[in-house]
Amino acid sequence: MVTETSTQKTTPSIGDYLRNNIREYGLLVALVVIMLFFQVVTGGVLFKPVNITNLILQNSFIVIMALGMLLIIVAGHIDLSVGSIVALTGGLSAIMLVKMGIHYSLVVPLCLILGGVIGAAQGYWIAYQKIPAFIVTLAGMLVFRGVTYVVLQNRPIGPFPKEFQVLSTGFVPDILWFANPLPGTITNLFALVAVLVLVGLAIYAGLKDRASNEKHGTENEPFAFFALQMGIIAVVAIFLGFQLSTYRGLPNVLVVMAVLIALYTFITTRSTIGRRVYAMGGNEKAAKLSGINTERLTFYTFVNMGVLAALAGMIIAARLNSATPKAGVGFELDVIAACFIGGASASGGVGKITGAVIGAFIMGVMNNGMSIMGLGIDYQQLVKGLVLLAAVFFDVYNKNKG
C-alpha cells in the first residue's frame, strides 16, 4: 500500500481506471440496465411519456430529500425524522392556505423557514449536546408525527388553491410553440430544446474541465470513458426529453429538482462548506483540530435537511391535493436507502450527490416498474431491501478486495 518513490506522473491504464471508479460507473450502468429490464418486462410502458412524467412526479421529493440526507450521512449522522417533517409541513401549509386563506407566496417561504426551525431544533441536540442523531431524530420522528395528528385533528385537509398545486403538478409552458417543426408528434418543443441545450452545456463543461486539468497537469479519466459516460447520459437525457416533449413538457418539479441537484453538486464539490462537511465526516477530531467549527457545521446540515424536507412536504401535499397526517410515512427509509445505494458510507466522509440521485432513481424505477407489472407492495419492499443490501455489499466487497 505504501507508494514511496514514484514522483513522475503516470497515466493510469483503462483497467486501473475502471477498477478505481467501478462504483460510479457501476451505478450508472445498473440504472440503465434496470430501466431496460423494466422497459422490456412491462412491454414498453416504462418509457411511455405519461409514465416518465409520473416517474418524475413520484420521485422528485425523494430525490430532493436525498440531497440533504447525503450531506447528513457524509457528515457522519442520520436523520430519521424527514417523513414526519414532510407530514407536518404539508399539514401546516394546508392549514395556512385552506383554513386561514393566506396567499401561497407567503405560505411557501413560511413553510421552508419552519422546516429550517425544525431542523435547527434537532440539530441543536445533536451538534451541541452530542446526543446521537439516531436518537434525536427518532424522537423527532415520533414528536413531529404526533404534532401533525394534533394540528390536523386527525383529518385530511384539502383541496388546495390551483396556484399552489402548480408547484407539483404543473408543467413549464411551451414558449417555443411557434417554431415547432413536428406539430403532430411534439406537443412541447421547449422541453426538447431545453434538454438539448443542457446536454450541450454538460459536454462543453466536461471538455473544458479536461482541458484545464491537462493544462495544470492533473490526472484525467481516459477519454474513452469520458466519451462513453457522456454518450450514455446524452442519449438517455435526449430520449427522455423527447418523450416528455411529446406529452405535456417539463414538469415544474423536474426543474426545481434539476436546479437543486446542480446547486448541491456545486456545494459538495466546490464550496468550502462542502469540503468541510467531507473532512468532518472523514475525521471529526482532525477537522476540529484544524480549526473547523464542527458543531456549527453539523447544526447547519440539519437545518438544511429541515428546509428540504419542508419543500418535499409541500410538493407531496400539492400533488395529492390534500394534507393528511399519514403523509410521508416511511419516506425516511427510502431517502436513506437512496444515499446508501448511491455509495455513501455509513461511517461518514464518503458519498456523492450524483450517487444519491441515481440511487433514488434506481429505487423509483423499480417501484414504478413493479407497480406496472402488478406486483404488490409486499414484493416491492422485498426487492428494494435486497437491492440495498446488494449495493452495500458491492461496496464492502470492493473495498476489501482493493
Add this chain to the structure above:
Amino acid sequence: MDNIILEMRGITKTFPGVKALDNVNLKVREGEIHALVGENGAGKSTLMKVLSGVYPAGSYDGEIHYDNQVRNFSTISDSEHLGIIIIHQELALVPLLSIAENIFLGNELATNGVIDWKQTFARTKELLDKVGLNEPPTARITDIGIGKQQLVEIAKALSKKVRLLILDEPTASLNETDSDALLKLLMEFRKQGMTSIIISHKLNEIKKVADKITIIRDGGTVETLDCHNEDISEDRIIKGMVGRDMEDRYPPREPKIGGMLLEVKNWNVFHQHHRDRQFLHDINFNVRAGEVVGIAGLMGAGRTETAMSIFGKSWGHKITGEVSMHGKPVDVSTIPRAIDAGLAYVTEDRKHLGLVLNNNIMHNTTLSNLEAVSSAGVIDNHKERTVATDYRSKLRIRSHSIYQEAVNLSGGNQQKVVLSKWLFTNPEVLILDEPTRGIDVGAKYEIYSIINQLAAEGKGILMISSEMPELLGTCDRIYVMNEGRIVAELSKAEASQESIMRAIMRSGEKH
C-alpha cells in the same frame, strides 16, 4: 530455580518502512522478576506483543523458546493457554461490569452457557484475597480506583493459571501507595515461584524489585544487567538506555534568536474527564523568534495536554492563565482564534487527530486555511492545486500526485502533509508534538531540516518529544516536565540525557 522459562532468540520485526525490532534476545529465568527498560519507542511493547501472539508467528523472524520448546503463537489465546499473560498499560476491563464478571470474561464458569454465579463469586473472592484487594466481587469496575483496577487485572491473570506475568507500565498511572502495594505483590508472587516481566520507566521501582534488567535501545538489546552480582545505579541504567552516538543525525543550525513570541504564564488546567483533579500546575514557559524549544518528559507528564490546552483549549477544563504573543495577551479560547493568534499544533497522533485519511493530500493541505484558496465560499481549484503542488515539492512529499489519499502514504510523508497543512496557515509559533514518532531515520532527518528552515525564517518552534537525543540534537533550550509541572529549564549547555533524567527523577521523589 536455574530453569530458563523463556528465551527469545534473534527476534526481528519490521513494519512498512521501519525496523521495530532488530535481532533482540531475551532470556528469563523461572521465578525471577525481569525488568525491560528503554526509551519510548525503543521496542519494548513490540517485543511483548511478539511474545504474546498479538503479532502472530510468521510475521517476525526469530525463535521463541518457552519451557524448552519452540513455540509459534498465532493468537493471544495460544500464549495464554501456556500461562503467558500480558497486562497492558491501558487496562482491558469493561467498566460497567462487576469485578467477578470481568475476571471471568470469556472464561465464564458455566455449564451449557448458564453461569454458576455462586462458584464465580467464591472463586473471585479467593483471587481477590490473593492480590489483597478488599472489594466485593459485585463492585463495578468504574466504581473502584485505578490502582484497584490494576489488581483486578492481576487477579484475572491468576484465574488463568499464569506462569509468566507481563506488566506493561503497571505503575504509570498509580500513586505512590498503590505502586508500593503492587510491587510488594510482585515480590510475594516471586516467593511462590511465579515469573514476571515488568516494563517500566520508573527506575527507582525497578531497582527495588528486579532481579535482572534488560535494556533495549532502537529496537535492539543492549545488555542484560544482573542486580545480584553488582549494585546497579540508576545512572548506570540510563547510560545503557541512551548511550548512542549522535553525530550526523541532526542537521546543523546556527541559531538566530530574536524577540519574544509566545509566552504562557501561570497556566493551570484540570483534567478533561476527572473534573476535580488538577492536571497541570503553574506552567510558565516562553518561545522566542527563531528558537527551537523542547519539552522533555515521560509519558503522562502532561506535555501533550499543555500544548492542546493552549491550542484553542482543546484539552482539559477550568483552564486559567495567560497566553501572549509579542508581549500582548491573545485569545486562544477556540481553535480558530488560536490559529488567528499565530499558533499551529501538529499532533502526536497524526492518524486520528492530524489527517483526514480518506481525503487526498491536496484536501488535507488546505483544510485549515480554505479561505486562502477560495472566494465567497467557492474553492478556486487552480489555486488549491498550486498550493498543494507547492508544498508537495517544498517538503518533498513522496507520492504519485497530490490526489493520493493520505491513508496510502508512509508515516514520514503523512507527517509532511500535516506539516504542510499547518505551514499553509502561516503560523508564528509551531507546536510539534512527537514530530518524528514512527518515522524512519531518513525521514526524520528531513523533518529536522524543515524545523531548522522554519526557525531560520524566524518562526518559534515548541517541540515535544520523548526521544531525548532528538531534543538535544535540535533544541536551543529544553523544559523538563513531570507530573503536570515544569520541573527544570535547561540551556543547551546544561542539557544532557543525564541531566534531564535526573530532573525527572528528583521531582518524582519529592512527591
